[in-house]
Amino acid sequence: MKQPQPSQQINIELGEKEAEGIYANLAMIMHSPTEIIIDFARVMPRMPKSKVLARIIMTPMHAKLLHKALTENIKKFESQFGEIKMHGSPDKDMKPIGFQSSTDDTGEAQ
Numbered sequence: 001m002k003q004p005q006p007s008q009q010i011n012i013e014l015g016e017k018e019a020e021g022i023y024a025n026l027a028m029i030m031h032s033p034t035e036i037i038i039d040f041a042r043v044m045p046r047m048p049k050s051k052v053l054a055r056i057i058m059t060p061m062h063a064k065l066l067h068k069a070l071t072e073n074i075k076k077f078e079s080q081f082g083e084i085k086m087h088g089s090p091d092k093d094m095k096p097i098g099f100q101s102s103t104d105d106t107g108e109a110q
Contacts, residue, residue: 022053036063 024040031037039052058066078084
């Protein structure tokens with residue numbers, strides 16, 4: 001019978017610059033068979049140009065674990081502060097900015 005491994009404690013440092021964080025309202029997600037790549041950017045109205053502020057590369061397994069952790073944290077957030085509202089379509093004269101989904105509220109592809 002295999003003995004359970006003792007959990008290992010990891011000391012993670014958070015630098016002053018990283019602690020400030022980066023605001024992003026756009027994520028571009030790409031993948032290969034072995035990696036998920038997420039580029040974070042900030043797009044502002046009437047600004048024709050933006051740049052990637054951070055790129056995160058992870059394995060598909062870690063991406064799925066991140067998805068699970070985000071789902072759990074959003075549920076906790078909504079139970080404490082109420083449902084996060086998803087706003088309707090933007091003004092027809094303005095291009096949409098921010099995070100976009102390729103599915104509707106039912107999870108069906110558009």
